[in-house]
Amino acid sequence: xxxxxxxxxxxxxxxxxENYLKDNGYEAARKALxxxxxxxxxxxxxxxxxxxxxxxxxxxxxxxxxxxxxxPKPKYLVINADEGEPGTFKDKYILEQDPHALLEGIIITCxxxxxxxxxxxxxxxxxxxxxxxxxAIDEAYKGKYLGKGIMGTGFDIxxxxxxxxxxxxxxxxxxxLESLEGKKGxxxxxxxxxxxxxxxxxxxxINNVETIACVPPIINKGAEWYxxxxxxxxxxxxxxxxxxxxxxxxxxxxPNGTTLREIIYDHAxxxxxxxxxxxxxxxxxxxxxxxxxxxxxxxxxxxxxxxGSMAGSGGIIVMDDTTDMVWAAMIAAxxxxxxxxxxxxxxxxxxxxxxxNVKRLNEGHARPHDLNNLPGIVNNxxxxxxxxxxxxxxxxVGSYVSKFRSEFEAKIQERVCQI
Amino acid sequence: MxxxxxxxxxxxxxxxxxxxxxxxKLGIDIPRYCxxxxxxxxGNCRICMVEIEKQPKLQIACYTPVAEGMVVxxxxxxxxxxxxxxxxxxxxxxxxxxxxCDQAGECKLQDYYMEHGQYDSRLSDVKVKKEKxxxxxxxxxxxxxxxxxxxxxxxxFTDNITKTHEFGMFSRGDHSQIDVSKQLDNDYSGNVADICxxxxxxxxxxxxxxxxxxxxxxxxxxxxxxxxxNITVEWDKSRPHQHKKARVMRxxxxxxxDVNDYWMCxxxxxxxxxxxxxxxxxxxxxxxxxxxxxxxxxIVTVLKSIQKSNNTNRIGVxxxxxxxxxxxxxxxxxxxxxxxxxxxxFRVPEGPGEKDDFLIKADKNPNTAGASSILQADxxxxxxxxxxxxxxIDLLYVFGHDLVKLFGKETVEQIAKKVKLFxxxxxxxxxxxxxxxxxxxxxVYAEKEGTFTNCQKRVQRIWPAFLPLGExxxxxxxxxxxxxxxxxxxxxxNSQAIFxxxxxxxxxxxxxxxxxxxxxxxxxx
Numbered sequence: 001x002x003x004x005x006x007x008x009x010x011x012x013x014x015x016x017x018e019n020y021l022k023d024n025g026y027e028a029a030r031k032a033l034x035x036x037x038x039x040x041x042x043x044x045x046x047x048x049x050x051x052x053x054x055x056x057x058x059x060x061x062x063x064x065x066x067x068x069x070x071x072p073k074p075k076y077l078v079i080n081a082d083e084g085e086p087g088t089f090k091d092k093y094i095l096e097q098d099p100h101a102l103l104e105g106i107i108i109t110c111x112x113x114x115x116x117x118x119x120x121x122x123x124x125x126x127x128x129x130x131x132x133x134x135x136a137i138d139e140a141y142k143g144k145y146l147g148k149g150i151m152g153t154g155f156d157i158x159x160x161x162x163x164x165x166x167x168x169x170x171x172x173x174x175x176x177l178e179s180l181e182g183k184k185g186x187x188x189x190x191x192x193x194x195x196x197x198x199x200x201x202x203x204x205x206i207n208n209v210e211t212i213a214c215v216p217p218i219i220n221k222g223a224e225w226y227x228x229x230x231x232x233x234x235x236x237x238x239x240x241x242x243x244x245x246x247x248x249x250x251x252x253x254x255p256n257g258t259t260l261r262e263i264i265y266d267h268a269x270x271x272x273x274x275x276x277x278x279x280x281x282x283x284x285x286x287x288x289x290x291x292x293x294x295x296x297x298x299x300x301x302x303x304x305x306x307x308g309s310m311a312g313s314g315g316i317i318v319m320d321d322t323t324d325m326v327w328a329a330m331i332a333a334x335x336x337x338x339x340x341x342x343x344x345x346x347x348x349x350x351x352x353x354x355x356x357n358v359k360r361l362n363e364g365h366a367r368p369h370d371l372n373n374l375p376g377i378v379n380n381x382x383x384x385x386x387x388x389x390x391x392x393x394x395x396x397v398g399s400y401v402s403k404f405r406s407e408f409e410a411k412i413q414e415r416v417c418q419i
Numbered sequence: 420m421x422x423x424x425x426x427x428x429x430x431x432x433x434x435x436x437x438x439x440x441x442x443x444k445l446g447i448d449i450p451r452y453c454x455x456x457x458x459x460x461x462g463n464c465r466i467c468m469v470e471i472e473k474q475p476k477l478q479i480a481c482y483t484p485v486a487e488g489m490v491v492x493x494x495x496x497x498x499x500x501x502x503x504x505x506x507x508x509x510x511x512x513x514x515x516x517x518x519x520c521d522q523a524g525e526c527k528l529q530d531y532y533m534e535h536g537q538y539d540s541r542l543s544d545v546k547v548k549k550e551k552x553x554x555x556x557x558x559x560x561x562x563x564x565x566x567x568x569x570x571x572x573x574x575x576f577t578d579n580i581t582k583t584h585e586f587g588m589f590s591r592g593d594h595s596q597i598d599v600s601k602q603l604d605n606d607y608s609g610n611v612a613d614i615c616x617x618x619x620x621x622x623x624x625x626x627x628x629x630x631x632x633x634x635x636x637x638x639x640x641x642x643x644x645x646x647x648x649n650i651t652v653e654w655d656k657s658r659p660h661q662h663k664k665a666r667v668m669r670x671x672x673x674x675x676x677d678v679n680d681y682w683m684c685x686x687x688x689x690x691x692x693x694x695x696x697x698x699x700x701x702x703x704x705x706x707x708x709x710x711x712x713x714x715x716x717x718i719v720t721v722l723k724s725i726q727k728s729n730n731t732n733r734i735g736v737x738x739x740x741x742x743x744x745x746x747x748x749x750x751x752x753x754x755x756x757x758x759x760x761x762x763x764x765f766r767v768p769e770g771p772g773e774k775d776d777f778l779i780k781a782d783k784n785p786n787t788a789g790a791s792s793i794l795q796a797d798x799x800x801x802x803x804x805x806x807x808x809x810x811x812i813d814l815l816y817v818f819g820h821d822l823v824k825l826f827g828k829e830t831v832e833q834i835a836k837k838v839k840l841f842x843x844x845x846x847x848x849x850x851x852x853x854x855x856x857x858x859x860x861x862x863v864y865a866e867k868e869g870t871f872t873n874c875q876k877r878v879q880r881i882w883p884a885f886l887p888l889g890e891x892x893x894x895x896x897x898x899x900x901x902x903x904x905x906x907x908x909x910x911x912x913n914s915q916a917i918f919x920x921x922x923x924x925x926x927x928x929x930x931x932x933x934x935x936x937x938x939x940x941x942x943x944x
Contacts, residue, residue, distance in 0.1 A: 167591070184588065189462045189482050342569065342588070342595030344463040349508040352593035356544045373541045380504035383476055384465050 004229075004237050005213050006253040008098045015132050017139040020100035026145055028216035029107040033153045036219075041112035045215065047223035049235030054080055054171075054208030055284065055312040057234075057301035064205055066195035067113045073202040077110050077118040078180065078194075081133075081209045082164050082171035084123060085284035086335060087315030090239035090251050091209035095122065095129035098213065099136035103145065103159065105212035108219055110157050113205055117158050121176050124164040134161050168339035172387050173206040175341065186343045187387035210239055230256035234300040242268045244318035245275065257303070260295040264318060275320040279404070283312025285332055286392035288399035310395075325407045329400035330355070330362040336393045347390040350381040354397055364411050371408050375401055423489040438480035438491055439467055449493050450502060450531050452509075452616045453570035454481035457681045459579055461571050466505045466531065470495045477501055499535065506536040509568050512547045512593055513617070520566065522618030524631040528568065547593050557585075557603030559685060560612055560620050564596045567619035573597060573611040580682065581605050581777075606779060609688045613671060613681075624689055625669045629655055634668060637884035638938065640871050641670070642741060642864045643687035644772070645782040647873030648672060648679035649938075650687070652865050652884045665695040666885055667865060675939050678877065684779050691865075697847050699860040700889025711890065711900070717857055719904040721814050721840045722758065726905075731760035733813040735803035738765040738794060740784030741819055742894055743869030744878070745917040747786070747793045748925075749895035749909065750818075757907045762798035762806075765790045767820050780874055785864075789872030792927050792943065804830065810837035817843050818894065819861075823850035844897060860891035867893055868914045870936065872943060878931060879940035 008014040008023070017025070032041050046061030067075055079102065083091040094102055106118045122130050137159050140146040148156045162180055164170050170179045174188035177199050198204020214236055218226045227235040234256035240263055243249045247269030254263065260282060264270065271277055277292045282299065288309040290297070297303055301311045319328060337355035342348045357374055360366040375398060382394025401408060422431045425442050432441045437460075442449050452464035460482050468477040472490035477498065480491075492498060509528065517523045549564035556562045574586040574597065583605045589598050597619065603611070612622040635656035641648040651673045654666045662668070670691050672683035702714035709717075725731060736754050738747060747765075754761040771781035784790075804822065807815045808830050815838045822831045828850075835841055835854040843855035846863045866887040872878050887893070892900075895917060899909040911917050915933050922928045927943040935941060 189460070337592055340592040342591050342593070344465050345505055345508050345568065346465055348569065348595060349511040349593055352547065353508070353511050353542075353544065360543075367543075369541070370543065377541070380501075380508070384468065384501060384505070386462060 001237075001255070002229075003253050004217050005094065005098075005101070005210060005239060006251065008101070009093055009251075010097070014097045015099050015136060017100055017136065017143055017145075020098070024220065025100055026104050026107075026151065028219040029104045029111075029145070030151055032108045032111055032219050033151065033155050038112045038114060041108060041219065044223045045112070045218060048218045048226040049230065049233060050211065050214055050218060050226065051234055051301060052208060053210040053214070053238060053314070055085065055286075055310075057311060060207065060211055063195065063207070064109070064113050066193070067203045067205060068196060069114060071196075071203050074117065075113055075115040076199045076202055076204040077106060077113065077115045078173075078176065078199060078204055078206045079106065079118065079120040079209055079212060080171060080173060080176060080206055081120055081122040081126070081129070082176060083126070083209075083313075084168040084171045084339075085286065085313040085315055087241060087243055087281060087284050087317040088313040089241050089243075090314060092126060092129055093239070093251050094209050094213050095126065096132050099133045100140065101213045101216060102133075102209055103136060103140050105215040106159060107145070107150065107155075107157055108215050109205065109207065109212055111155060115205070116156050117160070119180060119199070120159065120161045121170070121180055122161060122163055124166050130161060130163055137161065167341070168335075169341040169387075169389060172389065175387070176206065177204065186341055187389070189386060231298070231300055233302055238299070238314055240299065240314045240316055242316040242318065244280075244316075245271050245277075245320035245323075246318050247272050254299075256300040257298045260290070260297050260299055260316070263299065263316060264295065268318075271318070271320045275322065277318065278321045278323050279319045279325065279328070281315070281317040281319075283310050284315040285317070285335060286310075286388075286396050287312045288395045289403060291403055309399075324362075325400055325404035326358070326362045326411050329397055329404075329408075330358045332400065333358045333393075333397050336389070336397070340389060340393075344385050344390070346381045346384045347393065350377060350390075351393050354378055354381070354393065358397065361408055361411055366412050368412055371401075371405075371412060421485050421487040421489070423485050423487070423491060425491045426493055432485055434484075436485050438469060438471075438478075438483050438485055438489075441485050442480060442491075442493060447493055449480045450527075450535060451481065452527060452568060453572060455572050455575075455614055455681075457580070458572060458575040458614075461575065464505070464509075464568065464570050466502060466509075468498060468501050468505075469493045470498050502531075502535045503538055506532055507538060507541070510536075511542060511544075512565070513568065514546065514565050520618040521621050521626040522566070522615075526618060527616035549594075549596050551596070551598070555623070556599045557608055559608045559623055559689075560603050561623055561626060562597070562599070563619050563621070564598070566617050567597050568617055569595055569597060570616060571597070572614045572616070573620060576611055576614060577603075577605070580610075581607050586611075606684050606686065606775065607682060607777070609685045610672070610682050622669070628662065629668045633657055635884070637865070637882050638673060639865060639881045639884070640785060640873075640879045641683060641687040641690075642785040642871070643684075643690050643783065644780040645784060645787050645874040646679065646778050646780045647785055647871055647875075647877065647879055648683045648687055648778060649675040649879065650683060652691070654865075654884050665692075667691045667694045673938075677939065678873065678875070678879075679778055682778060684777075686779065693847050694863050694865050695888070698863075698888050698891070699845060699848055699852065699858055700891065701860060702890065703858040705856060711892070714857060714859060715897075715900050715904055718814075718840065718842060718901055722901070722905055725813055726758070730813060731758050732762065733811065734758060734761035735798075735807055735812045735815045736761055736763040737767060737800055737803060737815075737817045737820055737822075738763060738790065738796075739767075739818040739820060740765050740782075740787040740790040741864075742786065742790070743864075743867060743881070743914070744786065744789040744793055744872060744921060745869045745914040746894040746898075747790050748917055748921050749898045749911070751794050752909070753898050753902050754816075757902055757905065762803050762812075763794060764796040764798045764800040764803060765794055765818075766796065767800045767825050769825065782874065785873065786871040788874060788876050788943070789870070789878070792872070793921070793925065804834070807834045807838050807841075813839040815841050817841075817845075817851065817855070819845035821849040821851050823854070844894065846891065859897055860887075860889060861894045861897060862887040862891050866891070870918060873940075876927075876943040877940045878928070878936060878943060880933060880936050880938075
């Protein structure tokens with residue numbers, strides 16, 4: 001299988017410009033800038049079926065086409081490198097091992113949407129990534145791939161790196177914009193969407209790192225080639241991050257639509273020590289948990305949605321039969337309670353309430369009504385909040401209760417863990 | 420203009436109107452915490468969610484714009500269920516200590532719980548403890564972070580209205596709290612207690628003084644400056660033995676989009692103690708209390724002798740822009756028409772006070788525009804005082820001014836010596852009272868019916884909250900007593916009759932009446 005985004009991973013000094021140039025580096029950008037119009041670039045990306053790989057899976061070319069070209073305000077591209085979803089660590093690899101692929105994607109995207117300034121919002125804890133990306137930007141400025149009149153064309157572009165300050169919610173695109181503007185990371189009310197009123201009130205495209213890193217190969221080899229790699233509505237490959245109880249955890253680039261079973265057993269080496277699979281989160285902690293009978297699902301946005309979960313950020317967390325699911329639910333609930341931004345009431349008060357409830361269940365101090373109330377409380381959060389965080393609490397914590405209810409009941413009845 | 424249906428009622432509103440605004444127009448009350456019509460929409464409390472036909476998810480009414488043909492339900496089973504759940508969330512960490520909370524009785528958590536909550540508690544957890552309880556955040560306001568439901572109205576008020584940015588929301592999740600980055604010490608700080616829907620921000624001046632269900636409300640206009648902010652006088656209607664017999668407990672701003680919107684300044688808000696304190700309660704001649712009959716006889720005797728000797732130009736009157744249009748009209752009628760030739764002015768040299776570019780005006784009188792148009796003063800206050808000082812005046816009649824503060828003690832001492840009769844008519848004791856030969860107690864604005872004309876030339880009504888204190892009378896009533904005793908009785912039964920006369924005889928007031936003025940007032944022609 002041909003690797004695309006991860007093609008340079010593991011090569012010595014793959015983050016250096018000289019090595020990137022050896023592999024046709026920045027030729028896609030040159031092609032876009034010299035042979036294509038912005039509209040042609042957008043068309044090509046639309047045809048490639050590239051979908052947002054941060055988790056929402058929105059068609060990328062369509063998103064770009066929402067930028068109102070008649071708007072006299074400056075337009076911005078913002079790269080979401082906040083990668084905070086537990087179980088997800090793919091963007092870190094791109095940032096550290098192939099930063100020039102991201103920069104080339106940025107150039108092409110900015111050209112397509114008529115922007116001359118891009119921000120890369122990098123998770124604050126990614127100190128090494130920050131340094132490597134900044135070094136790559138410096139190299140690119142020196143080599144005239146960034147700055148004024150890049151690569152001998154008339155196109156100007158500036159790229160700025162901005163470190164986050166440690167809030168999961170700043171991965172939500174409008175909270176990210178608030179944070180980038182120097183404010184507290186609170187998601188915005190929508191509409192207006194960022195394409196119309198985004199950063200500093202200007203039209204803005206926000207894309208995930210991996211999404212943008214896919215753009216140069218699409219321009220180089222054409223939309224048809226890319227679209228064929230995936231399945232019907234999900235073009236290309238995807239980076240899957242697999243962690244937890246597997247023999248070979250790590251980042252794997254695989255075509256969209258590879259089954260979860262293949263990923264766990266063929267690529268990640270299966271469950272260690274001959275244990276059995278008990279549960280798996282398919283797309284970061286926000287995605288509803290799956291049971292072993294569901295792992296023949298194809299790992300793409302639509303297939304996972306059809307079985308009531310989601311592809312999310314591609315973070316697969318595998319749990320074997322030694323896992324206490326009430327404890328796992330508590331870990332998830334604690335994460336949401338700690339990371340709720342506190343802006344709207346159901347999520348602010350509900351996430352803490354749910355966590356304390358699950359914690360009590362886990363510690364064997366709960367009474368039957370605690371468990372009986374839990375699904376109702378959890379359901380009252382989702383759908384009633386400003387951003388999708390509330391939905392994540394509902395879907396994630398709710399799935400542990402509905403799929404492993406007997407374990408919760410056992411904790412109440414016997415006040416001991418069954419495992 | 421889009422047409423839509425809310426709860427079966429049709430309404431047509433301009434494009435861009437939100438559902439909550441359209442519902443307000445229909446008189447349909449959608450519950451709200453964070454929404455305030457004068458502040459930007461935050462959309463964070465989620466209690467205003469409504470069902471819109473053909474939309475799968477409920478939407479917040481405060482942010483969702485209306486559309487042609489929209490069908491909105493504010494009381495469907497789905498809506499009621501969500502409303503209950505939002506209340507339940509808001510109460511997860513809210514202390515239910517209403518019996519010791521000063522907001523009880525005007526708390527939106529209480530109100531909506533009774534209307535829309537009424538569920539059995541599902542809580543078995545300890546509530547999140549927050550740091551600041553009964554914490555002073557400035558000269559006027561106390562903060563209780565545990566009672567706060569984080570609607571951010573206070574944050575938006577200080578960000579968008581005063582632009583002083585004291586408030587902010589700190590921390591995350593259910594540890595979020597409202598706090599101040601500096602002392603809340605701006606000229607409009609008291610408003611944050613008004614807009615706080617719960618007991619998180621309470622007014623130091625009012626807290627624990629009186630339960631709100633003992634309060635009566637009377638519409639009025641702030642007399643603190645020429646802006647004439649619309650206010651409500653809130654007074655203790657049933658317990659006169661409380662609070663050292665003070666009647667007024669607090670003032671609240673009253674909505675008038677053309678004058679003060681929803682706001683008032685702190686100077687005006689806390690300027691009410693004079694209504695009950697330090698009042699002149701009885702007519703007093705030199706050191707002795709006298710009856711109204713004796714008091715008016717004293718004045719009329721002097722007036723008659725002046726009339727007899729054709730010396731009406733030896734009468735000096737210092738009227739005041741603190742008086743109502745009705746008072747001033749009667750003063751003019753008596754001193755300028757009945758007693759032709761008297762010198763009348765109201766413009767004492769007070770000097771400009773503090774002002775800003777919002778509600779606070781330099782002119783600290785509520786009725787300067789009214790006094791100018793009604794009195795049409797042709798004399799000069801300074802000249803009147805000088806003449807009085809040199810004994811060129813026989814009767815000096817002062818309405819409420821503190822001449823000692825304005826002209827100095829020596830001048831007033833001279834006046835008391837040189838003038839035959841020095842009358843002070845006012846509501847409160849000041850330094851001038853001890854020099855005046857005769858002190859007459861008059862009503863304060865909260866005891867009066869009448870009108871003020873503000874700096875926009877808007878004529879606005881005030882209503883009497885309660886009877887005058889002690890033997891005090893309305894200013895116009897005292898003058899009409901004098902007029903009757905002098906043999907020219909006036910026929911006014913009440914201030915409405917005077918205003919009718921004003922509207923009939925004075926061009927700027929043409930076509931005005933108390934009914935037409937209503938709550939919001941009318942501009943002078």
